[in-house]
Amino acid sequence: MLPIRHKSIFKSRWIALLWAAGIVWTAVDYAGGRSxxxxxxxVSNDEMADVAAAANAFxxxxx
Numbered sequence: 624m625l626p627i628r629h630k631s632i633f634k635s636r637w638i639a640l641l642w643a644a645g646i647v648w649t650a651v652d653y654a655g656g657r658s659x660x661x662x663x664x665x666v667s668n669d670e671m672a673d674v675a676a677a678a679n680a681f682x683x684x685x686x
Contacts, residue, residue: 633639
């Protein structure tokens with residue numbers, strides 16, 4: 624799975640740093656980075672109420 628043996632990853636700090644950077648790069652590539660929008664999304668009060676109701680229902684179900 625990895626191009627190097629697991630035991631040799633953390634013998635060098637630089638290799639460990641490169642390994643961690645690869646994990647972060649993979650996560651960002653998979654999940655995506657920031658949205659490319661302008662960041663000024665408008666959310667209506669109805670949408671906020673729906674989110675609050677769903678969160679409350681989830682919280683109540685967890686108890």
